Amino acid sequence: MLVSAARCVLCGVRTVSRNVWGKRSNVLDRRSVLGQRVLGSRSVSDSARPSLLEEFMRSDVWARYLQRLQHWGVTGSAPGEVPGMDGSHVEVKRLLPVLAELRRKENELWELRKMVTEENEDLKSLAATDMAACEEELLNLKYQLAWLLIFKEDDDDYNLILEVMAGVGGQEAMLFTAEMFDMYQRYATFKNWSFDVLGYFRSDLGGVRHATASVSGSDAYKYLKYEGGVHRVQRVPKTEKQGRIHTSTMTVAILPQPREIHLVINPKDLRIETKRASGAGGQHVNTTDSAVRIVHIPTGIVSECQQERSQIKNKETAMKVLRAKLYNMKLEEQVNKRQSARKIQVGTKGRSEKIRTYNFPQDRVTDHRIGMSVHNMDGFLLGDELLDEMIQALNDFSHYESLMEIVDNANICK
Structure with a gap:
């Protein structure tokens, strides 16, 4: 239930020494990236920006980790459990149905991409529309796998x-x-x-x-x-x-x-x-x-x-x-x-x-764990949308850190 201090957003002391694309050479602190969003004075482009978790779900490093999970599921070469959060383990059989659906959708996307190269314009247009829907379903499946790895039953139901x-x-x-x-x-x-x-x-x-x-x-x-x-x-x-x-x-x-x-x-x-x-x-x-x-x-x-x-x-x-x-x-x-x-x-x-x-x-509230600021003190102290959005950002960063730790433990980037 309690997030490990090495990655818990409460601690806020661990600088992530790789970005979401799996490159280890350049140090990138994701807290700084997240902290670029300033609540209370944000623009339309800020609100349209993908979340930290969404960026990670689309990254190569997460794709490689899922490929390893899929390999384990197909070959049965994995032990009965894989590392999850907090040093806990998750039974592979809990992941298999989602992994199977993920493989099916990936094959479907591969077929649609081949259709896009066809000369038939009507077929290309239809395939492009289906590709967008398929990619969205793939992203949702990746989220499902992430939640299965992160959360234990009833963790937050207190x-x-x-x-x-x-x-x-x-x-x-x-x-x-x-x-x-x-x-x-x-x-x-x-x-x-x-x-x-x-x-x-x-x-x-x-x-x-x-x-x-x-x-x-x-x-x-x-x-x-x-x-x-x-x-x-x-x-x-x-x-x-x-x-x-x-x-x-x-x-x-x-x-x-x-x-x-x-x-x-x-x-x-x-x-x-x-x-x-x-x-x-x-x-x-x-x-x-x-x-x-x-x-x-x-x-x-x-x-x-x-x-x-x-x-x-x-x-x-x-x-x-x-x-x-x-x-x-x-x-x-x-x-x-x-x-x-x-x-x-x-x-x-x-x-x-x-x-x-x-x-x-300065009419400013700053959370030092993620570097996020709100320039609307009165609005923040009302205890509604602005406080809720900062809490959501803290959860977002904590989940990201947890997933990166899981990937690290699996030696995906090494």
Whole structure:
């Protein structure tokens, strides 16, 4: 489920030392190519440009890899499995029906190309039309093979816990954290997901120190999993009297929450504390000990909730978040020889560990993993089309990197 750190777009550190045409001599960073697209100010030619994945699907290196798969399928010379993503393997028999259809379409295209050379103009015109349709079907078949290699079953079919935390920058960081939380709530509405606030701890000036929400819906984890990390804001804070630009940070953590989490939590390992809720909330705030804080003693993981008036409901919610955090830790332990996903996402909350910068004076949002910029701050923070397109680009680049890694493992370019 978790993309290997060597190629995961979360890491964003691996420069691709070959282009999609399979040439290794000239170093080409595909992140830079992808980053040439500037959202919010793009031209018609930009929107008509083929996607990174589409370029790769049409490349010689991918064609050679598919030829090898076809050879394995015809001769039976391959073992029962071929390398897939994350060091996993894919059974060859899952690929055979698509490979067989691919061979059939390639033969059909070869016959159509011969017909185009005929002298009969009507026949040539008909063949040219059929060629275009055949080429489109071939591209779709190549995509199907790619998805079979990349995705495991139910990989991204998770709900999730979204956690935001103010980082460096004091009250300004907390104000920005509140804006980011609102952005993700609007994005959930845009994607028709449910967004249930589990905890919301305000600051004195209306910002947020820490907030959590349960997000559920079709492909919610698939779209949000790359939002985890440190987000940096550069702007003149409301509290700044001399007009100076400040730099602050906040952190987003995305915790997958499968529908069934098989975790055994020993009650003896929990320290449950109750206290009076703080912040805005009406007459019930500061009158009853309804807020709940749970500490998992062996790991030190903390979960707290004060959203409900009922202590019982707050305890249930805090346990839900705690189980998601423990599950995320369990997933990290299964990944060998790489940084844990949560450590990649959260880091130390420092100014330098950034995945994205929100520069208000320049009206610019830049994702540093793929070099993509948006020159429309207000539109981006609305949490609809612009945010969605950047997330799509992150997924696009991640899939491209995964496929290149698979091809590398098969020694296609060597």
